[in-house]
Amino acid sequence: MDERILNRIGRSAAGNVGERVYATLRESIVTAELEPGRRLSENELAEPLGVSRTPVREALARLREDRLVAIVPQLGTFVTLISPAAVADAAFVREALECKAVRLTAERIDAAGLEELAANIVAQERAEADRDAESFDLLDESFHRTICIHSGHEIAWSLSRRANGHLDRVRRLSLPDNRYLSEMVSEHRNLLAAIANGDADEAEASLREHLRMVLSSIDDIRAAKPEYFEQE
Amino acid sequence: MDERILNRIGRSAAGNVGERVYATLRESIVTAELEPGRRLSENELAEPLGVSRTPVREALARLREDRLVAIVPQLGTFVTLISPAAVADAAFVREALECKAVRLTAERIDAAGLEELAANIVAQERAEADRDAESFDLLDESFHRTICIHSGHEIAWSLSRRANGHLDRVRRLSLPDNRYLSEMVSEHRNLLAAIANGDADEAEASLREHLRMVLSSIDDIRAAKPEYFEQE
DNA sequence: TTGAGATAGATTGGATCCATGATCGGATCC
DNA sequence: GGATCCGATCATGGATCCAATCTATCTCAA
Numbered sequence: 001m002d003e004r005i006l007n008r009i010g011r012s013a014a015g016n017v018g019e020r021v022y023a024t025l026r027e028s029i030v031t032a033e034l035e036p037g038r039r040l041s042e043n044e045l046a047e048p049l050g051v052s053r054t055p056v057r058e059a060l061a062r063l064r065e066d067r068l069v070a071i072v073p074q075l076g077t078f079v080t081l082i083s084p085a086a087v088a089d090a091a092f093v094r095e096a097l098e099c100k101a102v103r104l105t106a107e108r109i110d111a112a113g114l115e116e117l118a119a120n121i122v123a124q125e126r127a128e129a130d131r132d133a134e135s136f137d138l139l140d141e142s143f144h145r146t147i148c149i150h151s152g153h154e155i156a157w158s159l160s161r162r163a164n165g166h167l168d169r170v171r172r173l174s175l176p177d178n179r180y181l182s183e184m185v186s187e188h189r190n191l192l193a194a195i196a197n198g199d200a201d202e203a204e205a206s207l208r209e210h211l212r213m214v215l216s217s218i219d220d221i222r223a224a225k226p227e228y229f230e231q232e
Numbered sequence: 233m234d235e236r237i238l239n240r241i242g243r244s245a246a247g248n249v250g251e252r253v254y255a256t257l258r259e260s261i262v263t264a265e266l267e268p269g270r271r272l273s274e275n276e277l278a279e280p281l282g283v284s285r286t287p288v289r290e291a292l293a294r295l296r297e298d299r300l301v302a303i304v305p306q307l308g309t310f311v312t313l314i315s316p317a318a319v320a321d322a323a324f325v326r327e328a329l330e331c332k333a334v335r336l337t338a339e340r341i342d343a344a345g346l347e348e349l350a351a352n353i354v355a356q357e358r359a360e361a362d363r364d365a366e367s368f369d370l371l372d373e374s375f376h377r378t379i380c381i382h383s384g385h386e387i388a389w390s391l392s393r394r395a396n397g398h399l400d401r402v403r404r405l406s407l408p409d410n411r412y413l414s415e416m417v418s419e420h421r422n423l424l425a426a427i428a429n430g431d432a433d434e435a436e437a438s439l440r441e442h443l444r445m446v447l448s449s450i451d452d453i454r455a456a457k458p459e460y461f462e463q464e
Numbered sequence: 465t466t467g468a469g470a471t472a473g474a475t476t477g478g479a480t481c482c483a484t485g486a487t488c489g490g491a492t493c494c
Numbered sequence: 495g496g497a498t499c500c501g502a503t504c505a506t507g508g509a510t511c512c513a514a515t516c517t518a519t520c521t522c523a524a
Binding site: 072 | 508
Protein backbone atom coordinates (compact mmCIF):
# COMPACT_ATOMS: atom_id res chain seq x y z
CA MET A 1 0.00 0.00 0.00
CA ASP A 2 2.30 2.75 -1.24
CA GLU A 3 1.71 6.44 -1.37
CA ARG A 4 0.12 6.55 -4.77
CA ILE A 5 -2.56 4.24 -3.56
CA LEU A 6 -3.13 6.18 -0.37
CA ASN A 7 -3.43 9.38 -2.33
CA ARG A 8 -6.32 7.96 -4.28
CA ILE A 9 -8.23 6.69 -1.33
CA GLY A 10 -11.42 8.57 -0.93
CA ARG A 11 -12.10 8.97 -4.59
CA SER A 12 -14.49 6.09 -4.31
CA ALA A 13 -16.61 8.01 -1.83
CA ALA A 14 -16.32 11.32 -3.61
CA GLY A 15 -17.85 11.48 -7.05
CA ASN A 16 -19.51 8.12 -7.34
CA VAL A 17 -23.16 7.68 -8.08
CA GLY A 18 -24.13 5.99 -4.84
CA GLU A 19 -22.84 8.93 -2.86
CA ARG A 20 -24.82 11.40 -4.95
CA VAL A 21 -27.99 9.35 -4.62
CA TYR A 22 -27.47 9.11 -0.87
CA ALA A 23 -27.07 12.87 -0.54
CA THR A 24 -30.09 13.51 -2.73
CA LEU A 25 -32.37 11.12 -0.90
CA ARG A 26 -31.20 12.24 2.51
CA GLU A 27 -31.94 15.83 1.65
CA SER A 28 -35.38 14.86 0.35
CA ILE A 29 -36.19 12.97 3.51
CA VAL A 30 -34.85 15.58 5.89
CA THR A 31 -36.87 18.30 4.21
CA ALA A 32 -39.91 16.00 4.30
CA GLU A 33 -40.23 16.30 0.55
CA LEU A 34 -40.36 12.54 0.97
CA GLU A 35 -42.68 12.60 3.93
CA PRO A 36 -42.52 10.23 6.91
CA GLY A 37 -44.35 7.00 6.16
CA ARG A 38 -43.92 7.42 2.41
CA ARG A 39 -43.30 4.24 0.52
CA LEU A 40 -40.22 4.22 -1.67
CA SER A 41 -39.44 1.85 -4.49
CA GLU A 42 -35.89 1.27 -5.67
CA ASN A 43 -37.09 1.28 -9.26
CA GLU A 44 -39.09 4.46 -8.90
CA LEU A 45 -36.18 6.21 -7.21
CA ALA A 46 -33.68 5.03 -9.80
CA GLU A 47 -35.64 5.97 -12.90
CA PRO A 48 -35.85 9.78 -12.52
CA LEU A 49 -32.22 9.89 -11.38
CA GLY A 50 -31.17 8.04 -14.49
CA VAL A 51 -29.31 5.36 -12.60
CA SER A 52 -29.81 1.67 -11.97
CA ARG A 53 -30.99 0.03 -8.79
CA THR A 54 -27.46 -0.72 -7.62
CA PRO A 55 -26.43 2.74 -6.37
CA VAL A 56 -29.96 3.30 -5.08
CA ARG A 57 -29.68 0.17 -2.98
CA GLU A 58 -26.34 1.36 -1.67
CA ALA A 59 -27.85 4.70 -0.70
CA LEU A 60 -30.87 3.09 0.96
CA ALA A 61 -28.63 0.77 2.96
CA ARG A 62 -26.84 3.79 4.36
CA LEU A 63 -30.11 5.55 5.07
CA ARG A 64 -31.25 2.47 6.95
CA GLU A 65 -28.21 2.77 9.18
CA ASP A 66 -29.22 6.39 9.75
CA ARG A 67 -32.66 5.05 10.71
CA LEU A 68 -34.20 7.33 8.10
CA VAL A 69 -35.69 4.47 6.11
CA ALA A 70 -36.89 1.00 6.98
CA ILE A 71 -36.36 -1.75 4.43
CA VAL A 72 -38.78 -4.68 4.49
CA PRO A 73 -37.77 -7.54 2.19
CA GLN A 74 -40.20 -8.44 -0.57
CA LEU A 75 -42.43 -5.61 0.53
CA GLY A 76 -40.94 -2.19 0.22
CA THR A 77 -38.85 0.57 1.65
CA PHE A 78 -40.42 3.26 3.80
CA VAL A 79 -39.41 6.62 5.12
CA THR A 80 -39.44 6.12 8.88
CA LEU A 81 -41.99 7.94 10.92
CA ILE A 82 -40.56 10.51 13.28
CA SER A 83 -39.84 8.66 16.46
CA PRO A 84 -39.46 10.69 19.66
CA ALA A 85 -37.01 8.04 20.84
CA ALA A 86 -34.89 8.40 17.70
CA VAL A 87 -34.95 12.17 18.02
CA ALA A 88 -33.86 11.89 21.64
CA ASP A 89 -31.11 9.49 20.61
CA ALA A 90 -29.87 11.93 17.99
CA ALA A 91 -29.84 14.73 20.54
CA PHE A 92 -27.98 12.51 22.98
CA VAL A 93 -25.31 11.61 20.46
CA ARG A 94 -24.85 15.15 19.29
CA GLU A 95 -24.60 16.51 22.81
CA ALA A 96 -22.16 13.80 23.87
CA LEU A 97 -19.84 14.26 20.91
CA GLU A 98 -19.97 18.00 20.41
CA CYS A 99 -19.77 18.91 24.08
CA LYS A 100 -16.69 16.76 24.45
CA ALA A 101 -15.22 18.22 21.26
CA VAL A 102 -15.83 21.84 22.25
CA ARG A 103 -13.89 21.34 25.46
CA LEU A 104 -10.85 20.30 23.48
CA THR A 105 -11.40 23.09 21.00
CA ALA A 106 -11.50 25.70 23.75
CA GLU A 107 -8.16 24.43 24.96
CA ARG A 108 -6.30 24.23 21.70
CA ILE A 109 -7.85 26.38 18.98
CA ASP A 110 -5.47 28.80 17.24
CA ALA A 111 -5.94 32.37 16.05
CA ALA A 112 -6.86 31.32 12.53
CA GLY A 113 -9.61 29.09 13.87
CA LEU A 114 -11.03 31.85 16.03
CA GLU A 115 -10.93 34.14 13.01
CA GLU A 116 -12.89 31.61 10.99
CA LEU A 117 -15.56 31.29 13.65
CA ALA A 118 -15.82 35.07 14.03
CA ALA A 119 -16.23 35.51 10.28
CA ASN A 120 -18.93 32.87 10.30
CA ILE A 121 -20.84 34.76 12.97
CA VAL A 122 -20.64 37.96 10.96
CA ALA A 123 -22.22 36.09 8.08
CA GLN A 124 -24.87 34.72 10.46
CA GLU A 125 -25.75 38.27 11.48
CA ARG A 126 -26.17 39.20 7.86
CA ALA A 127 -28.43 36.19 7.28
CA GLU A 128 -30.40 37.16 10.36
CA ALA A 129 -30.89 40.70 9.04
CA ASP A 130 -32.01 39.29 5.68
CA ARG A 131 -34.33 36.76 7.32
CA ASP A 132 -32.52 34.20 5.18
CA ALA A 133 -33.15 31.01 7.13
CA GLU A 134 -31.62 28.79 4.47
CA SER A 135 -28.29 30.60 4.48
CA PHE A 136 -28.37 30.60 8.24
CA ASP A 137 -28.78 26.85 8.21
CA LEU A 138 -25.66 26.37 6.15
CA LEU A 139 -23.71 28.76 8.36
CA ASP A 140 -24.91 27.02 11.49
CA GLU A 141 -23.72 23.70 10.14
CA SER A 142 -20.40 25.20 9.15
CA PHE A 143 -20.01 26.78 12.58
CA HIS A 144 -20.45 23.52 14.41
CA ARG A 145 -18.28 21.66 11.94
CA THR A 146 -15.46 24.15 12.43
CA ILE A 147 -15.66 23.70 16.18
CA CYS A 148 -15.44 19.94 15.86
CA ILE A 149 -12.55 20.06 13.42
CA HIS A 150 -10.48 22.23 15.70
CA SER A 151 -10.93 19.74 18.50
CA GLY A 152 -8.62 17.43 16.56
CA HIS A 153 -11.41 14.87 16.17
CA GLU A 154 -13.23 15.60 12.97
CA ILE A 155 -14.92 12.25 13.50
CA ALA A 156 -17.04 14.00 16.11
CA TRP A 157 -18.54 16.07 13.34
CA SER A 158 -19.12 13.28 10.85
CA LEU A 159 -20.83 11.06 13.41
CA SER A 160 -22.82 13.94 14.83
CA ARG A 161 -23.89 14.94 11.34
CA ARG A 162 -24.81 11.40 10.51
CA ALA A 163 -26.87 10.85 13.64
CA ASN A 164 -28.51 14.20 13.25
CA GLY A 165 -31.02 13.27 10.54
CA HIS A 166 -33.96 13.04 12.88
CA LEU A 167 -33.20 16.38 14.50
CA ASP A 168 -32.77 17.99 11.10
CA ARG A 169 -36.11 16.67 9.96
CA VAL A 170 -37.89 18.14 12.95
CA ARG A 171 -36.04 21.42 12.61
CA ARG A 172 -36.77 21.80 8.91
CA LEU A 173 -40.43 21.18 9.44
CA SER A 174 -40.46 24.08 11.86
CA LEU A 175 -38.23 26.35 9.83
CA PRO A 176 -40.85 28.81 8.57
CA ASP A 177 -41.00 29.98 12.15
CA ASN A 178 -37.72 31.88 12.44
CA ARG A 179 -38.32 33.80 15.60
CA TYR A 180 -35.55 31.77 17.22
CA LEU A 181 -33.04 32.96 14.68
CA SER A 182 -31.63 35.93 16.54
CA GLU A 183 -31.52 33.90 19.72
CA MET A 184 -29.40 31.28 18.03
CA VAL A 185 -26.96 33.83 16.70
CA SER A 186 -26.66 35.22 20.19
CA GLU A 187 -25.95 31.77 21.58
CA HIS A 188 -23.30 31.24 18.97
CA ARG A 189 -21.68 34.50 20.03
CA ASN A 190 -21.61 33.36 23.63
CA LEU A 191 -20.13 30.05 22.62
CA LEU A 192 -17.39 31.69 20.60
CA ALA A 193 -16.57 34.01 23.51
CA ALA A 194 -16.17 31.04 25.84
CA ILE A 195 -13.93 29.27 23.34
CA ALA A 196 -11.84 32.38 22.81
CA ASN A 197 -11.36 32.63 26.58
CA GLY A 198 -10.24 29.02 26.68
CA ASP A 199 -13.05 28.34 29.18
CA ALA A 200 -13.94 24.73 28.50
CA ASP A 201 -16.62 24.50 31.18
CA GLU A 202 -18.40 27.60 29.97
CA ALA A 203 -18.07 26.50 26.34
CA GLU A 204 -19.58 23.12 27.11
CA ALA A 205 -22.42 24.61 29.12
CA SER A 206 -23.11 27.14 26.41
CA LEU A 207 -23.17 24.51 23.69
CA ARG A 208 -25.37 22.19 25.73
CA GLU A 209 -27.90 24.94 26.25
CA HIS A 210 -27.77 25.76 22.57
CA LEU A 211 -28.31 22.19 21.41
CA ARG A 212 -31.22 21.62 23.73
CA MET A 213 -33.09 24.52 22.23
CA VAL A 214 -33.49 22.60 19.00
CA LEU A 215 -35.57 20.04 20.84
CA SER A 216 -38.09 22.58 22.01
CA SER A 217 -40.02 22.69 18.77
CA ILE A 218 -40.79 19.00 18.49
CA ASP A 219 -44.08 19.20 20.36
CA ASP A 220 -45.35 21.93 18.07
CA ILE A 221 -44.55 19.86 15.00
CA ARG A 222 -46.25 16.85 16.47
CA ALA A 223 -49.40 18.80 17.11
CA ALA A 224 -49.38 20.10 13.55
CA LYS A 225 -48.53 16.82 11.79
CA PRO A 226 -49.46 13.87 13.98
CA GLU A 227 -49.46 11.50 11.00
CA TYR A 228 -45.70 12.01 10.69
CA PHE A 229 -45.08 10.57 14.15
CA GLU A 230 -44.85 7.13 15.61
CA GLN A 231 -47.33 6.25 18.27
CA GLU A 232 -45.70 5.47 21.56
CA MET B 233 -47.21 1.61 7.36
CA ASP B 234 -49.34 -0.61 9.56
CA GLU B 235 -48.29 -2.84 12.39
CA ARG B 236 -47.65 -5.94 10.37
CA ILE B 237 -45.09 -4.06 8.38
CA LEU B 238 -43.45 -2.56 11.41
CA ASN B 239 -43.22 -5.98 13.01
CA ARG B 240 -41.15 -7.21 10.11
CA ILE B 241 -38.74 -4.35 10.05
CA GLY B 242 -35.32 -5.49 10.99
CA ARG B 243 -35.55 -8.83 9.34
CA SER B 244 -33.61 -7.35 6.47
CA ALA B 245 -30.70 -6.64 8.77
CA ALA B 246 -30.97 -9.89 10.70
CA GLY B 247 -30.34 -13.04 8.75
CA ASN B 248 -29.33 -11.74 5.39
CA VAL B 249 -26.09 -12.63 3.70
CA GLY B 250 -24.57 -9.15 3.65
CA GLU B 251 -24.85 -8.91 7.40
CA ARG B 252 -23.15 -12.25 7.90
CA VAL B 253 -20.34 -11.32 5.54
CA TYR B 254 -19.90 -8.02 7.33
CA ALA B 255 -19.65 -9.71 10.71
CA THR B 256 -17.23 -12.31 9.39
CA LEU B 257 -14.93 -9.84 7.69
CA ARG B 258 -15.00 -7.45 10.61
CA GLU B 259 -13.98 -10.20 12.97
CA SER B 260 -11.19 -11.25 10.64
CA ILE B 261 -9.86 -7.72 10.40
CA VAL B 262 -10.14 -6.97 14.10
CA THR B 263 -8.25 -10.11 15.01
CA ALA B 264 -5.66 -9.26 12.35
CA GLU B 265 -6.28 -12.58 10.66
CA LEU B 266 -6.60 -10.21 7.72
CA GLU B 267 -3.60 -8.12 8.63
CA PRO B 268 -3.32 -4.34 8.19
CA GLY B 269 -2.24 -3.47 4.66
CA ARG B 270 -3.55 -6.76 3.26
CA ARG B 271 -5.11 -6.53 -0.15
CA LEU B 272 -8.63 -7.88 -0.44
CA SER B 273 -10.46 -8.84 -3.59
CA GLU B 274 -14.22 -9.00 -3.72
CA ASN B 275 -14.02 -12.15 -5.81
CA GLU B 276 -11.55 -13.87 -3.51
CA LEU B 277 -13.63 -12.98 -0.47
CA ALA B 278 -16.87 -14.14 -2.07
CA GLU B 279 -15.66 -17.50 -3.32
CA PRO B 280 -14.83 -19.27 -0.01
CA LEU B 281 -17.97 -17.86 1.57
CA GLY B 282 -20.06 -19.29 -1.23
CA VAL B 283 -21.75 -16.00 -2.04
CA SER B 284 -21.62 -13.58 -4.92
CA ARG B 285 -19.90 -10.22 -5.02
CA THR B 286 -23.09 -8.33 -4.15
CA PRO B 287 -23.23 -9.01 -0.40
CA VAL B 288 -19.44 -8.74 -0.21
CA ARG B 289 -19.63 -5.28 -1.70
CA GLU B 290 -22.31 -4.34 0.80
CA ALA B 291 -20.11 -5.55 3.65
CA LEU B 292 -17.04 -3.75 2.35
CA ALA B 293 -18.99 -0.51 1.99
CA ARG B 294 -19.90 -0.71 5.67
CA LEU B 295 -16.33 -1.55 6.63
CA ARG B 296 -15.20 1.50 4.70
CA GLU B 297 -17.49 3.63 6.85
CA ASP B 298 -15.84 2.01 9.85
CA ARG B 299 -12.50 3.03 8.30
CA LEU B 300 -11.37 -0.58 8.53
CA VAL B 301 -10.90 -0.92 4.78
CA ALA B 302 -10.02 1.52 2.02
CA ILE B 303 -11.59 0.96 -1.39
CA VAL B 304 -9.71 2.25 -4.41
CA PRO B 305 -11.67 2.02 -7.66
CA GLN B 306 -10.15 -0.12 -10.40
CA LEU B 307 -7.33 -1.03 -8.07
CA GLY B 308 -8.34 -2.93 -5.02
CA THR B 309 -9.59 -2.96 -1.47
CA PHE B 310 -7.15 -2.86 1.40
CA VAL B 311 -7.30 -3.43 5.11
CA THR B 312 -6.35 -0.05 6.55
CA LEU B 313 -3.11 0.30 8.40
CA ILE B 314 -3.50 1.07 12.06
CA SER B 315 -3.64 4.82 12.28
CA PRO B 316 -2.87 6.42 15.64
CA ALA B 317 -5.29 9.18 14.68
CA ALA B 318 -8.08 6.69 13.98
CA VAL B 319 -7.39 4.90 17.25
CA ALA B 320 -7.53 8.21 19.09
CA ASP B 321 -10.78 9.05 17.30
CA ALA B 322 -12.29 5.75 18.37
CA ALA B 323 -11.26 6.34 21.96
CA PHE B 324 -12.70 9.83 21.80
CA VAL B 325 -16.05 8.61 20.50
CA ARG B 326 -16.28 5.79 22.97
CA GLU B 327 -15.39 8.00 25.90
CA ALA B 328 -17.84 10.69 24.83
CA LEU B 329 -20.77 8.34 24.35
CA GLU B 330 -20.24 5.89 27.15
CA CYS B 331 -19.34 8.45 29.79
CA LYS B 332 -22.48 10.36 29.00
CA ALA B 333 -24.50 7.15 29.03
CA VAL B 334 -23.15 5.93 32.35
CA ARG B 335 -24.24 9.15 34.03
CA LEU B 336 -27.80 8.51 32.98
CA THR B 337 -27.53 4.86 33.92
CA ALA B 338 -26.32 5.71 37.42
CA GLU B 339 -29.38 7.89 37.84
CA ARG B 340 -32.04 5.56 36.54
CA ILE B 341 -30.97 1.91 36.58
CA ASP B 342 -33.34 -0.47 38.34
CA ALA B 343 -32.70 -3.46 40.59
CA ALA B 344 -32.89 -5.95 37.74
CA GLY B 345 -30.27 -4.03 35.82
CA LEU B 346 -27.93 -3.95 38.81
CA GLU B 347 -28.47 -7.65 39.25
CA GLU B 348 -27.51 -8.24 35.62
CA LEU B 349 -24.29 -6.26 36.00
CA ALA B 350 -23.42 -8.03 39.24
CA ALA B 351 -23.95 -11.44 37.63
CA ASN B 352 -21.74 -10.39 34.76
CA ILE B 353 -18.95 -9.47 37.14
CA VAL B 354 -19.19 -12.84 38.87
CA ALA B 355 -18.72 -14.44 35.46
CA GLN B 356 -15.77 -12.13 34.81
CA GLU B 357 -14.15 -13.32 38.03
CA ARG B 358 -14.57 -16.89 36.89
CA ALA B 359 -12.99 -16.06 33.52
CA GLU B 360 -10.16 -14.33 35.34
CA ALA B 361 -9.54 -17.40 37.49
CA ASP B 362 -9.55 -19.59 34.38
CA ARG B 363 -7.27 -17.19 32.50
CA ASP B 364 -9.92 -17.34 29.78
CA ALA B 365 -9.29 -14.09 27.94
CA GLU B 366 -11.75 -14.86 25.18
CA SER B 367 -14.68 -15.33 27.54
CA PHE B 368 -13.62 -12.22 29.39
CA ASP B 369 -13.75 -10.28 26.15
CA LEU B 370 -17.34 -11.27 25.55
CA LEU B 371 -18.28 -10.46 29.13
CA ASP B 372 -16.55 -7.10 28.93
CA GLU B 373 -18.52 -6.24 25.82
CA SER B 374 -21.75 -7.38 27.44
CA PHE B 375 -20.99 -5.35 30.57
CA HIS B 376 -20.55 -2.13 28.64
CA ARG B 377 -23.55 -2.85 26.46
CA THR B 378 -25.74 -3.39 29.48
CA ILE B 379 -24.64 -0.07 30.93
CA CYS B 380 -25.48 1.73 27.69
CA ILE B 381 -28.85 0.07 27.34
CA HIS B 382 -29.91 1.08 30.81
CA SER B 383 -29.11 4.70 30.01
CA GLY B 384 -32.15 4.66 27.76
CA HIS B 385 -29.97 5.30 24.72
CA GLU B 386 -28.96 2.00 23.25
CA ILE B 387 -27.68 4.01 20.30
CA ALA B 388 -24.72 4.91 22.48
CA TRP B 389 -23.74 1.29 22.44
CA SER B 390 -24.23 0.65 18.75
CA LEU B 391 -22.22 3.72 17.73
CA SER B 392 -19.55 3.04 20.30
CA ARG B 393 -19.30 -0.53 19.11
CA ARG B 394 -19.13 0.56 15.54
CA ALA B 395 -16.44 3.15 16.09
CA ASN B 396 -14.48 0.77 18.25
CA GLY B 397 -12.92 -1.31 15.48
CA HIS B 398 -9.54 0.33 15.68
CA LEU B 399 -9.37 -0.04 19.44
CA ASP B 400 -10.43 -3.67 19.21
CA ARG B 401 -7.73 -4.37 16.69
CA VAL B 402 -5.03 -2.95 18.93
CA ARG B 403 -6.43 -4.75 21.95
CA ARG B 404 -6.64 -8.13 20.25
CA LEU B 405 -3.08 -7.85 19.05
CA SER B 406 -2.02 -7.43 22.64
CA LEU B 407 -4.37 -10.03 24.10
CA PRO B 408 -1.86 -12.81 24.81
CA ASP B 409 -0.60 -10.51 27.52
CA ASN B 410 -3.37 -10.81 30.07
CA ARG B 411 -1.71 -9.31 33.09
CA TYR B 412 -4.25 -6.47 32.90
CA LEU B 413 -7.12 -8.86 33.30
CA SER B 414 -7.55 -8.73 37.06
CA GLU B 415 -7.10 -4.97 36.96
CA MET B 416 -9.95 -4.64 34.50
CA VAL B 417 -12.26 -6.78 36.60
CA SER B 418 -11.43 -4.60 39.56
CA GLU B 419 -12.23 -1.47 37.58
CA HIS B 420 -15.54 -2.97 36.54
CA ARG B 421 -16.33 -3.61 40.18
CA ASN B 422 -15.60 0.00 41.07
CA LEU B 423 -17.76 1.18 38.20
CA LEU B 424 -20.66 -0.98 39.27
CA ALA B 425 -20.36 0.29 42.84
CA ALA B 426 -20.56 3.88 41.66
CA ILE B 427 -23.60 3.09 39.53
CA ALA B 428 -25.31 1.27 42.40
CA ASN B 429 -24.72 4.33 44.60
CA GLY B 430 -26.27 6.53 41.96
CA ASP B 431 -23.06 8.55 41.90
CA ALA B 432 -22.91 9.82 38.32
CA ASP B 433 -19.68 11.77 38.77
CA GLU B 434 -17.86 8.84 40.27
CA ALA B 435 -19.27 6.46 37.66
CA GLU B 436 -18.12 8.71 34.83
CA ALA B 437 -14.66 9.17 36.33
CA SER B 438 -14.36 5.45 36.89
CA LEU B 439 -15.39 4.61 33.34
CA ARG B 440 -13.07 7.23 31.87
CA GLU B 441 -10.12 5.80 33.74
CA HIS B 442 -11.12 2.33 32.62
CA LEU B 443 -11.41 3.24 28.96
CA ARG B 444 -8.08 5.02 28.88
CA MET B 445 -6.29 1.94 30.07
CA VAL B 446 -7.02 0.26 26.77
CA LEU B 447 -4.91 2.87 25.02
CA SER B 448 -1.85 2.10 27.08
CA SER B 449 -0.83 -0.91 25.04
CA ILE B 450 -0.70 0.76 21.64
CA ASP B 451 2.94 1.73 21.88
CA ASP B 452 3.96 -1.83 22.67
CA ILE B 453 2.11 -3.11 19.62
CA ARG B 454 3.67 -0.50 17.42
CA ALA B 455 7.12 -1.50 18.55
CA ALA B 456 6.36 -5.15 17.87
CA LYS B 457 4.63 -4.73 14.49
CA PRO B 458 5.65 -1.44 12.91
CA GLU B 459 4.54 -2.63 9.46
CA TYR B 460 0.95 -2.62 10.70
CA PHE B 461 1.05 1.11 11.37
CA GLU B 462 0.72 4.21 9.30
CA GLN B 463 3.65 6.54 9.25
CA GLU B 464 2.84 9.92 10.70
C1' DT C 465 -73.85 -10.86 -1.80
C1' DT C 466 -70.07 -12.61 0.43
C1' DG C 467 -66.36 -15.46 1.21
C1' DA C 468 -62.32 -18.17 0.04
C1' DG C 469 -58.84 -19.44 -3.08
C1' DA C 470 -55.87 -18.86 -6.93
C1' DT C 471 -53.31 -15.90 -9.80
C1' DA C 472 -50.84 -11.83 -11.38
C1' DG C 473 -47.99 -8.03 -10.20
C1' DA C 474 -44.50 -5.77 -7.67
C1' DT C 475 -40.88 -5.75 -4.24
C1' DT C 476 -36.26 -6.60 -2.33
C1' DG C 477 -32.12 -9.99 -2.16
C1' DG C 478 -28.63 -12.16 -4.66
C1' DA C 479 -26.06 -13.46 -8.94
C1' DT C 480 -24.23 -12.33 -13.19
C1' DC C 481 -22.75 -9.38 -17.02
C1' DC C 482 -20.59 -5.31 -19.04
C1' DA C 483 -17.75 -0.81 -18.77
C1' DT C 484 -13.90 1.65 -17.27
C1' DG C 485 -9.47 2.01 -15.84
C1' DA C 486 -5.08 0.66 -13.46
C1' DT C 487 -1.15 -2.51 -13.15
C1' DC C 488 2.25 -5.52 -14.82
C1' DG C 489 4.80 -8.19 -18.09
C1' DG C 490 6.63 -9.11 -22.52
C1' DA C 491 7.79 -7.69 -27.16
C1' DT C 492 9.94 -4.24 -29.77
C1' DC C 493 12.69 -0.49 -31.10
C1' DC C 494 16.59 2.61 -30.27
C1' DG D 495 21.50 -3.60 -23.09
C1' DG D 496 17.88 -0.52 -21.80
C1' DA D 497 13.78 2.18 -22.35
C1' DT D 498 9.21 2.26 -24.29
C1' DC D 499 4.94 0.85 -25.94
C1' DC D 500 1.18 -2.23 -26.11
C1' DG D 501 -1.86 -5.73 -24.62
C1' DA D 502 -3.44 -9.22 -21.20
C1' DT D 503 -5.24 -9.43 -16.75
C1' DC D 504 -7.78 -8.09 -13.00
C1' DA D 505 -9.86 -4.54 -10.04
C1' DT D 506 -14.20 -1.99 -8.70
C1' DG D 507 -18.59 0.56 -10.35
C1' DG D 508 -22.87 0.14 -12.48
C1' DA D 509 -26.60 -2.40 -15.02
C1' DT D 510 -29.30 -6.25 -15.68
C1' DC D 511 -31.23 -10.81 -14.75
C1' DC D 512 -33.27 -14.36 -11.81
C1' DA D 513 -35.34 -16.09 -7.29
C1' DA D 514 -38.29 -15.83 -3.35
C1' DT D 515 -42.22 -13.92 -1.42
C1' DC D 516 -45.67 -10.67 -0.06
C1' DT D 517 -49.91 -7.98 -1.54
C1' DA D 518 -53.82 -7.15 -3.95
C1' DT D 519 -57.14 -8.31 -7.18
C1' DC D 520 -59.98 -11.21 -9.71
C1' DT D 521 -62.78 -15.35 -10.10
C1' DC D 522 -65.83 -18.66 -8.73
C1' DA D 523 -68.78 -20.95 -5.65
C1' DA D 524 -71.98 -21.10 -1.73
